Amino acid sequence: MATVSIKDIAREVGVSTTTVSFVLNGKAREKRISEELKDKVLSAAQRLNYRPNQVARGLRTGQSHTLGLIVEDISNPFFAHLARHVEHEADKYGYTVMFCSTENDDKKAAGLLYMLRHRQMDGFIIIPTPGMRQDLCELVAEQKPLVLVDRYFPDVDTCHVTVDNYMGAHDAVKLLIEKKYQKIGLVTLNSTQTQMKERELGYLEAMSEQGRPVTPEMTLHVPFDTSDEQTVGTIMDWLARNPEIDAIFFTTNYLGVAGLDAIRRSGRKIKEDLGVICFDDSILFRLGSPTVTAIVQPIREMGRQAVRMIIDMIQKKQDKVVKQTFAPVIVEREST
Amino acid sequence: MATVSIKDIAREVGVSTTTVSFVLNGKAREKRISEELKDKVLSAAQRLNYRPNQVARGLRTGQSHTLGLIVEDISNPFFAHLARHVEHEADKYGYTVMFCSTENDDKKAAGLLYMLRHRQMDGFIIIPTPGMRQDLCELVAEQKPLVLVDRYFPDVDTCHVTVDNYMGAHDAVKLLIEKKYQKIGLVTLNSTQTQMKERELGYLEAMSEQGRPVTPEMTLHVPFDTSDEQTVGTIMDWLARNPEIDAIFFTTNYLGVAGLDAIRRSGRKIKEDLGVICFDDSILFRLGSPTVTAIVQPIREMGRQAVRMIIDMIQKKQDKVVKQTFAPVIVEREST
DNA sequence: TTGAAAGCGCTAACAC
DNA sequence: GTGTTAGCGCTTTCAA
Numbered sequence: 001m002a003t004v005s006i007k008d009i010a011r012e013v014g015v016s017t018t019t020v021s022f023v024l025n026g027k028a029r030e031k032r033i034s035e036e037l038k039d040k041v042l043s044a045a046q047r048l049n050y051r052p053n054q055v056a057r058g059l060r061t062g063q064s065h066t067l068g069l070i071v072e073d074i075s076n077p078f079f080a081h082l083a084r085h086v087e088h089e090a091d092k093y094g095y096t097v098m099f100c101s102t103e104n105d106d107k108k109a110a111g112l113l114y115m116l117r118h119r120q121m122d123g124f125i126i127i128p129t130p131g132m133r134q135d136l137c138e139l140v141a142e143q144k145p146l147v148l149v150d151r152y153f154p155d156v157d158t159c160h161v162t163v164d165n166y167m168g169a170h171d172a173v174k175l176l177i178e179k180k181y182q183k184i185g186l187v188t189l190n191s192t193q194t195q196m197k198e199r200e201l202g203y204l205e206a207m208s209e210q211g212r213p214v215t216p217e218m219t220l221h222v223p224f225d226t227s228d229e230q231t232v233g234t235i236m237d238w239l240a241r242n243p244e245i246d247a248i249f250f251t252t253n254y255l256g257v258a259g260l261d262a263i264r265r266s267g268r269k270i271k272e273d274l275g276v277i278c279f280d281d282s283i284l285f286r287l288g289s290p291t292v293t294a295i296v297q298p299i300r301e302m303g304r305q306a307v308r309m310i311i312d313m314i315q316k317k318q319d320k321v322v323k324q325t326f327a328p329v330i331v332e333r334e335s336t
Numbered sequence: 337m338a339t340v341s342i343k344d345i346a347r348e349v350g351v352s353t354t355t356v357s358f359v360l361n362g363k364a365r366e367k368r369i370s371e372e373l374k375d376k377v378l379s380a381a382q383r384l385n386y387r388p389n390q391v392a393r394g395l396r397t398g399q400s401h402t403l404g405l406i407v408e409d410i411s412n413p414f415f416a417h418l419a420r421h422v423e424h425e426a427d428k429y430g431y432t433v434m435f436c437s438t439e440n441d442d443k444k445a446a447g448l449l450y451m452l453r454h455r456q457m458d459g460f461i462i463i464p465t466p467g468m469r470q471d472l473c474e475l476v477a478e479q480k481p482l483v484l485v486d487r488y489f490p491d492v493d494t495c496h497v498t499v500d501n502y503m504g505a506h507d508a509v510k511l512l513i514e515k516k517y518q519k520i521g522l523v524t525l526n527s528t529q530t531q532m533k534e535r536e537l538g539y540l541e542a543m544s545e546q547g548r549p550v551t552p553e554m555t556l557h558v559p560f561d562t563s564d565e566q567t568v569g570t571i572m573d574w575l576a577r578n579p580e581i582d583a584i585f586f587t588t589n590y591l592g593v594a595g596l597d598a599i600r601r602s603g604r605k606i607k608e609d610l611g612v613i614c615f616d617d618s619i620l621f622r623l624g625s626p627t628v629t630a631i632v633q634p635i636r637e638m639g640r641q642a643v644r645m646i647i648d649m650i651q652k653k654q655d656k657v658v659k660q661t662f663a664p665v666i667v668e669r670e671s672t
Numbered sequence: 673t674t675g676a677a678a679g680c681g682c683t684a685a686c687a688c
Numbered sequence: 689g690t691g692t693t694a695g696c697g698c699t700t701t702c703a704a
Contacts, residue, residue, distance in 0.1 A: 005681055016691045021683060032689055054454040055400065056681035059391050059696050066434075066455075073420070080416040084409070084437060096451060098402075098434045101420060115432060118390040119402075261623055287597055288624040341697055352675045357699060368673055392697035395680050 004048045012044045013037075020045075024052065058120060067310060068121035069099040070112055072129070078253060078280050078299065079127065082149065085303030086125060093311050095122070104225060106131025113139075123310040125149060130192060145313035147306045151195040152323075159313070161305050161324045165195045165279075168295040168328035169202025172249055172277045175293070177210050179336050181247035181275045184212065187235060187259055188251040190221040199251040199279055217242055228258055235262035247275030247336075253282045256292065260284065276335040279328075291333035298326050340384045348380045349373075356381075360388070394456060403646060404452035405435040406445065406462045414589060414616050414635065415463065418485065421639030422461060429647050431458070440561060442467025449475075459646040461485060466528060481649035483642045487531040488659075495649070497641050497660045501531045501615075504631040504664035505538025508585055508613045511629070513546050515672050517583035517611045520548065523571060523595055524587040526557040535587040535615055553578060564594055571598035583611030583672075589618045592628065596620065612671040615664075627669035634662050 006020045013020070015037065022031045023041040058064040067090050071079040087097045098116060102109035109129045116124065123145035128136060133153050139146050140158055148160035176184050186203050189196050207214050220238045222231055235258060239245070250256035256278030260270070268274050270290050277293045278285060285292035309322055342356045349356070351373065358367045359377040394400040403426050407415040423433045434452060438445035445465045452460065459481030464472060469489050475482050476494055484496035512520050522539050525532050543550050556574045558567055571594060575581070586592035592614030596606070604610050606626050613629045614621060621628035645658055
């Protein structure tokens with residue numbers, strides 16, 4: 001079955017493609033095309049099973065009605081949920097989402113962005129890797145609608161939606177202190193990304209405000225790109241070296257997950273032995289035993305907001321740079 | 337900064353767009369274009385920061401180099417992992433993936449497929465909802481490359497990659513019996529989808545082979561589209577009605593997750609009290625306590641295979657219908 | 673060796 | 689009210 005175009009409909013009805021195009025685009029009234037003709041065109045389209053070619057339309061109008069979404073790793077539940085909400089919200093506006101994972105690889109990220117740009121995305125929602133800074137500047141310079149999520153570059157003036165990482169971390173530490181934990185350790189990523197830096201800063205300042213000294217040994221910086229297995233090992237070693245630590249703040253969900261494993265294998269007991277709190281949630285924290293207190297980001301709202309910002313930029317060509325920060329919520333569970 | 341096209345390059349160098357196109361497509365040699373000219377074109381492209389417009393190219397060539405992936409719910413780890421592997425494998429062949437979630441809604445699924453078709457996907461990888469049957473027939477009739485994953489329609493002749501659901505379920509029940517559990521219940525979805533039906537059949541036949549009677553009360557069919565909270569309640573009620581059941585086979589991961597919650601809230605103890613095995617894995621099963629035995633699908637291989645089948649169909653236009661089944665692996669853990 | 677020109681499917685300014 | 693026509697950016701046949 002050959003693909004049918006407006007030309008076929010035009011031939012069928014015996015009118016020009018213009019007329020067909022107008023009718024199909026709902027401009028019949030505006031262009032004052034007769035009802036009768038309109039019906040003929042519509043029924044012919046139906047009969048021939050016509051499907052407009054969006055690629056051609058995109059070429060002509062310059063609008064692909066597609067958003068590019070670049071996340072770190074779609075198999076991480078945080079990003080998977082974000083993707084879901086982005087997709088859902090975009091759909092409301094008639095946009096489709098093309099998504100890719102950087103797998104935290106700068107090279108791959110650059111390639112993905114390059115590819116998406118060639119495919120004429122109308123806008124980009126990006127969770128950037130550190131190496132994307134330059135390319136993002138270029139995007140901004142070209143006035144392409146762009147929203148960064150989860151993290152950003154302080155020196156690149158872009159829209160972004162994030163959570164208040166500092167506050168979340170700060171409150172987490174305060175909670176642990178209220179719960180009478182004495183020596184609170186930090187397990188974070190060895191990364192320069194803003195969200196991680198702010199979480200670390202929140203920890204450090206909360207500790208110092210409460211008059212708790214932080215020695216270098218108390219903070220563990222896990223390398224960025226190690227396997228889960230290695231991460232667990234690293235944390236176990238650190239635990240063994242620091243037996244007096246009685247509570248841990250993990251700065252991201254997969255560190256927390258690895259941490260739980262490490263704690264268990266070290267023969268320590270969560271809660272009695274060791275308080276635990278983690279940035280981001282996990283099904284393991286919600287339903288494992290014991291359950292684990294988490295600093296939860298309003299992912300749904302963040303995804304929606306990112307889409308709305310992009311749509312605004314696309315439609316109104318508004319170039320105001322909006323930086324939106326959501327408040328995280330601490331969900332207390334058994335581990336604290 | 338206006339977007340630069342081959343026309344700009346042509347003007348810059350003082351040649352025709354044809355020549356530019358040849359050079360840019362690596363046909364300089366074939367078309368015997370002089371080295372000198374070739375270099376000039378290349379350097380001009382570089383200088384002007386030329387980026388080929390894939391939309392235009394797609395319109396001309398009829399190939400978008402894009403695959404449509406329709407999953408049930410991207411926030412379900414099974415599908416998220418599948419998506420990741422599909423994306424990764426497609427990338428190797430120079431294909432990008434456009435993905436969408438049906439959220440198990442036939443209407444939404446139809447809309448997504450419709451939309452992807454307009455966007456000239458070169459092929460489709462689909463985890464179908466029951467209502468997609470008709471639309472898929474149409475796709476097949478039009479010879480569009482299509483691979484179904486996880487489930488299929490027995491009466492629609494399409495390529496598919498699945499796991500041996502019957503065997504997985506059968507072996508799961510056998511394992512529980514070996515472990516001396518006496519009365520094994522089934523918690524499954526109230527669904528006609530092949531994968532669910534086969535898992536149920538595997539259960540039923542394994543039970544009967546071992547001379548274990550299955551009364552209707554022993555199997556629970558949870559409605560398809562209920563909330564997590566309701567599902568937990570349904571399972572708790574069922575547990576209360578069937579105190580003599582001492583082991584449960586859950587047919588999919590989120591039922592298992594809800595089941596663990598239900599079991600805990602019912603005050604029952606997994607393993608001593610109640611053996612548990614679940615189709616599909618979860619981080620909760622791997623790292624929760626106690627850990628839960630799972631029937632694990634080789635997601636990575638399945639994703640890769642689906643992509644390869646699609647690429648084969650696209651490139652060689654081979655119309656042989658390939659149906660591939662992988663063997664699932666039972667990962668024994670504490671719960672059995 | 674290189675270029676002119678047609679055309680992929682669609683839109684829209686302009687003409688009649 | 690409806691049609692002619694140019695053109696979005698690219699590829700490719702055919703001619704020179």
